[in-house]
Amino acid sequence: MELQEGKDKFIQAWGTLGSHWGINRTMAQVHALLLISENPLSAEEIMETLKISRGNANMNIRALIDWGLVFKELKPGERKEFFVAEKEMWEVIRKIIIQRKKKELEPVIRVLNDISNVEQNSPEAQEFARVIEDINLFAQKADSTLEALVKSDQNWFVGTFLKNMMK
Amino acid sequence: MELQEGKDKFIQAWGTLGSHWGINRTMAQVHALLLISENPLSAEEIMETLKISRGNANMNIRALIDWGLVFKELKPGERKEFFVAEKEMWEVIRKIIIQRKKKELEPVIRVLNDISNVEQNSPEAQEFARVIEDINLFAQKADSTLEALVKSDQNWFVGTFLKNMMK
DNA sequence: CTGAATTTTCAGAACATTTTGAAAGTTGAA
DNA sequence: TTCAACTTTCAAAATGTTCTGAAAATTCAG
Structure with missing residues (x-):
């Protein structure tokens, strides 16, 4: 080519x-x-x-x-x-993660927190609360995972992190 | 509320x-x-x-x-x-990862492989090859990471994986 | 079968995003 | 200063995406 x-x-x-x-x-x-x-x-x-x-x-x-x-x-x-x-690929990725997290994840986390104060004890409300709680759990995990990635350096990522992942 | x-x-x-x-x-x-x-x-x-x-x-x-x-x-x-x-949130996430990987990551990997056969030895071509190689490295890592996530179950993800991440 | 209930399709309308290019704004060398 | 080089802005045009609704297709109880 x-x-x-x-x-x-x-x-x-x-x-x-x-x-x-x-x-x-x-x-x-x-x-x-x-x-x-x-x-x-x-x-x-x-x-x-x-x-x-x-x-x-x-x-x-x-x-x-x-x-x-x-x-x-x-x-x-x-x-x-x-x-x-920026040619350092790890930096490029970090910068992109930062922006996507800001645009995709953070607004949802805000709404979830907001929504958690739904009152009422109807079974319907219970079910709703359960779903929201469940999503919240993952949202928090995703948030801290990405936060850690953003703070980490390339060696840690390519070395430690991925080794842990794959084992 | x-x-x-x-x-x-x-x-x-x-x-x-x-x-x-x-x-x-x-x-x-x-x-x-x-x-x-x-x-x-x-x-x-x-x-x-x-x-x-x-x-x-x-x-x-x-x-x-x-x-x-x-x-x-x-x-x-x-x-x-x-x-x-599907109400199991971990399943929801897996399904979404599968689709996004297919749409976002896989086509790029295909092009990268394709592109790696650029001939020529000009410094310009060298530089190009270097950038592509670098991106390729990350693309492969991302691919296997996501593949592992998709194959894993929730307990592993929330337990082992995230504990490793955060330490 | 028949035909009413239901789902699917799809051309055009509505809406959203991106792009253009010309005009306004800025900059710094002379 | 001045003015040409350059950058920014923004309204209108082009393009891209999603949605509508009516018509066609499918399904199944009788």
């Missing part, structure tokens, strides 16, 4: 992955492009490579910077901004 | 969670409704409670059955079909 073909396929795949993840396609494609680019790219270059508009490029680069997946890099003597991706 | 208010909030929250998950809002709401319902509900009842159309109800119930999150239940003497949700 040609290098260029490989790169294109990767950008497509990463984009699709993103879209199954609440990350928008273009944002993921920009990320992919920067990931496999040897040197920092300007907004202009990103626009041209991915064939997207200026506004679109700007928005998504901004979002990637918010997520901590991309950094701005200024070249001395150049007015333009250049961008590089 | 009133029971009904709690139920409504839960259905809303579960719907929102779903939509951050590639599960569509209505599908998640139908699931929520069935989860907290004491007895099986008919399509009719689901339509009325959630104020959705017949077609919509049908589609999403079908999808939930595909995922293994909802079961059809026939009452003797009744022509109508009734539906119940």
Whole structure:
């Protein structure tokens, strides 16, 4: 396979992955492009490579910077901004976990806590309370698991954690 | 809080969670409704409670059955079909992991394998190969971790696994 | 069989998200 | 300052997704 073909396929795949993840396609494609680019790219270059508009490029680069997946890099003597991706894969994963946890898990935990104060003792209410309690248990576990992952470093993850998992 | 208010909030929250998950809002709401319902509900009842159309109800119930999150239940003497949700939360989670892994992870793994045969020895190709290799490592780990989770039972998960995690 | 009850399908409508591009805003070298 | 280079914003357009409702298909009691 040609290098260029490989790169294109990767950008497509990463984009699709993103879209199954609440990350928008273009944002993921920009990320992919920067990931496999040897040197920092300007907004202009990103626009041209991915064939997207200026506004679109700007928005998504901004979002990637918010997520901590991309950094701005200024070249001395150049007015333009250049961008590089975080290339340490473990960091990339941590950053993504942080965002997804915030968006997916935390709001649910808030509602569950809120809901736990349903009064009444009807059998119906009991059943409801049971389901909520059960979900709550898993939500708490998931929360602390992810929290631990986010705080851990790669060696611990790839070494200790996965060894424990697989035994 | 009133029971009904709690139920409504839960259905809303579960719907929102779903939509951050590639599960569509209505599908998640139908699931929520069935989860907290004491007895099986008919399509009719689901339509009325959630104020959705017949077609919509049908589609999403079908999808939930595909995922293994909802079961059809026939009452003797009744022509109508009734539906119940899988209420064992650990099972629910397993079923969701299975689907998400299939949709999110597996296609990427396929592309990564495909892409690994990029020829060329330019420094550019080297860099590309490095990034892909790195992602591949994590993808494999994630795959086997999820595979193990799916095969494990609840006690192992809540007991052993999480204790190891937190230590 | 027949036909009423029920489920399924699907084209178009409604809604939601993403993208564009032009205009407004910002920046810094001269 | 000034002004060209560059970045940001945002309303409208394009695209993508979900939902509706009526029609077609299926099912089964009589």
